[in-house]
Amino acid sequence: TWYYAGPVMLTLVGEHFLLRYPPSLAPLARELLAQLEQRVQEGIGDASRTSGAFLGLLLPPGKKLTVWLYDDPATFRLTTAPTLPAWAKTWVGFPAKYLVKEGGKADPAEEAPFVLGAAINQSLLTTGIETPWLRYGLAAYSADLLFPDHARRYALRRFDELLKAARYKQIPSLSDLDFHPADRKAAFRARSFAWDAVHYLIESFGWDRLTFFLERFTQGDGEEAFHRAFGLTQQEFDAQWRASLAYAHIPPEFTRIARSFDTSRTMEHIRTLASPEFAGREAGTEGGRKAAAYIAELLTRYHLEPAGDDGSYFQEFPISCTHLLTTPQFIVAGVPYTYGVDFRELSAPVGDAGVAEGQLVWVRDGSFSDMDLTGKIAVRFSRGEPEDEIRKAAEHKAIGLILIRDASREKFRTRHPLVAQDSAIPTVQITSKAFERMITPVGYTLAELNNSPPALPLELYGRIVVSTAPWGACTAHNILALLPGSDPTLADQILILSAHYDHVGTAPDGVLFPGANDDASGVATLLEIARLWSEGNFHPRRSVLFAFWDAEERGSEGSGYFTANPTVPITDVVGVLHLDNVAQGGGYYLIAEGERAVEGNLMAWLKAAAQEISGRLDIAQPEQAGDHTLFRGKGIPATLVHWEDSDDDANTPADTPDSLDERKLRTSGQIIALAAMMLSWR
Structure with missing residues (x-):
């Protein structure tokens, strides 16, 4: 007979786990058990993963890993060791105990990896594996295997600790790690080292050796089993791991290849793509097709496999296209304004001459509520997306639209492809200075207009001419090349x-509009990386798809077509590094944009590569939309890499090869080449 003194605890039993919990945690416990059992079953049952046998040893049939759950910190601490730090949520005794956060209001998906780690840690301890770094490392690594989202969430934090230790030469011995210090950050640091050591052990010796070690391990002969499995003592492994971490586990040969990035050769590609021969590389044009052929010819030379349609490098997709027949005109009160200085075109109607002529009406109310603008040209400050402004004006029967943008003349000469829009009307965008010149002769001021009624007819008449060829169907081409794993x-x-x-x-x-930085620089960098890998005889473990998107300037139509019609299984894509504007920028840092919890692994290796190359790289939250955004929308980690403040000359005639900074291009190329090698290898 035995007696239990403590809170009422209920029990849930699954195939691999037994959970005990107070009644207040019943819903959480049920969801936790379901998630744990499902992930374990998937991990052990996936025959394609060599980790399956390893997981099978940690979670054998018939053995149930027991974890007691608590939602009250006081009760949790009364049932654990008095020396347990105040921050600790896990007790690896018998049984393992875990304190859920927020009084039981925690997210099961966030808690499950920690519960699994506690259970495996305790199971290893009862098996006789007393070496702390090995237990904590195996537990954390197992949680990462079964919960990839958890792995991505903590990847960058772990790497930050590892890289800091490498940079300041403060890598501890594994035997000196303290997993329950008074400081929570110190504990995370210790567990990061343990996780990394196990990762390095598997990378160096393989799953088979690790499985052999666990199979041979018996109480009391752990050192002998370790030596038999890996061919060295734990002390020798410790020294080997620390020496590797000092270089962020990046093989010296990889660094040598990355440092061989040829900036002069890359600049030649940029000069070619930005030359008048390619006429600005607009999608669906002869210049765009010439650029595609140039890229494909180089991919053939670098021995990459075609991954497009019908055994080619090209993935064709349709786009609507047109072109301006004449230089757009904008005239108000008989005064012509200068194209590219005072105004630029934004849209043209389908199947129309593209002429709007009539009285100007100032529209202060962006909703256009209760307005009938029949036969009028609407004028307003550009507040939202131009497409939305055009649609609203057309819905209220305006025959034309003038949008005012507060920008300098240098930045105003930007250009965007005309995109078919059913509600399009002749639309121009003008500078605020041009607008002031327009209204001053007839006695209006900006202050008066900003305090005017929602709509105010002006004593001004204007003419807009945006004459285009009839809309037609054109063909654009993504260029896709595969380097098999x-x-x-x-x-x-x-x-x-x-x-x-x-x-x-x-x-x-x-x-x-040469587009040297945007984005001939990204294209040329990828071509140089392909050459480096080919001539350096680099063979990635994972497959690498080199993708050159078309029609990005039209709203990422090329990458959008690929994600909807992939030529490789989209579910096999583990990450995307998208390069845009990597050869110039007003800032001092190469920027990697991404969510730490999603793109953590991608950004971690970019940081590691930057440290190894001695380059400057910063991590930023996602701000810019682009081709990478389509992949993020499908749950695929995707990081945008660009130079800080790199959009000053974007889509302007000033974006020339002579405006680029070869030092920044070299830094970008070396960091991206090295990070991509590690992402495809480790």
Whole structure:
């Protein structure tokens, strides 16, 4: 007979786990058990994963891992060791105990990996594996295997600790790690080292050796089993691991290849793509097709496999296209304004001459409520997306639209492709200075207009001419090339390296928009990486898809078409590094945009590569939309890499090869090449 003194505890029993919990945690416990059993079953049952046998040893049939759950900190601490730090949520005794956060209001998906880690840690301890770093490392690594979202969430935090230790040469011995210090941050640091050591152990010796070690391990002969499995003592492994971590586990040969990034060769690609021969590389044009052929010819030279349609490098997709027949005109009160200086075109109607002529009406109310603008040209400050402004004006029967933008003349000469829009009307965007010149002769001021009624007819008449060829169907081309993975267990996983090769073409007055930084720089960087890998005989373990998107300037149509019609299994894509504007920027840092909880692993290796290269890289929250956004929308980690403040000359004639900074291009190329090698390898 035995007696239990303590809170009332209920029991849930599954195939691999037994959970005990107070009644207040009943809903959480049921969801936790369901998630744990499902993930374990998937992990053990997936024959394609060499980790399956390893997980099977940790979670054998018939053995139930027991965890007691608590939602009251006081009760949890009364049932654990008095020396347990105040921050601790886990007790690895018998049984394992875990304190859920927020009084039982926790998210089961967030708690499940920690519960699993506690259970495995305790199971290893009862098996006789007393070495702390090995237990904590195996437990954390197992949680990462079964909960990839959890792994991504903590990847960057772990790497920050590891890289800091490497940078300041403060890598501890594994035997000195303290997993229950008074400081929570110190505990996370210790567990990061343990996780990394197990990761390095598996990378160096393979799953088979680890499985052999666990199979041979018996009480009291752990050191002998370790030596038999891995061919060295734990002390020797410790020294080997610390020496590798000092270089962020990046093989010296990888660093040598990355440092061989040839900036001069890359600049030649940029000069070619930005030259008048390619006429601004607008999607669906002869210049765009020439650029595609140039890229494909180089991919052939670098021995990458075609991954497009019908055994080619090209994935064709339709786009609607047109072009300006003449230079747009904008005239008010008989005064012509200068194209590219005072105004630019934004849209043209389908199947129409593209002429709007009539009285101007100032529209202060952006909702256009109760307005009938029949036969009028609406004028207003551009507050939202131009497409929305055009649609609203057209719905209220305006025949034309003038949008005012407060921008300098230098930044105003930006260009965007005309995109078909059912509600399009002749629309121009003008500078605020041009608007002031327009209204001053007839006695209006900006202050008066800003305090006017929602709509105010002006004593001004204007004419807008945006004459285009009839809308038609054109063909655009994504360019896709595959470097197959060399590891049978990882080759099905695909890392995408991408950039967009299209730009905005040539203006009707003959001005070329070269697009050197945006995004010939990204394209040229990928081409140089492909050459480096080919000539350096680098064979990634994971497959790498080099993707050059078309029609990005039209709203990421190329990457959108690929994600809807992938030429490789989209579910096999494990990450995307998208390069845009990587050769110039007003800031001092190369920027990697992403969510730490989603793109953590991608950004971690970019940081590690930057530290190894001695380059500057900063992590930022996602701000800019682009080709990478389509992948993030499908739950695929995707990071945008660009230079800080790199959009000053975007889509302007000033974006020339001469405006680029070769030092920044070299830094970008070396960091991205090295990070991509590690992401495709480790």
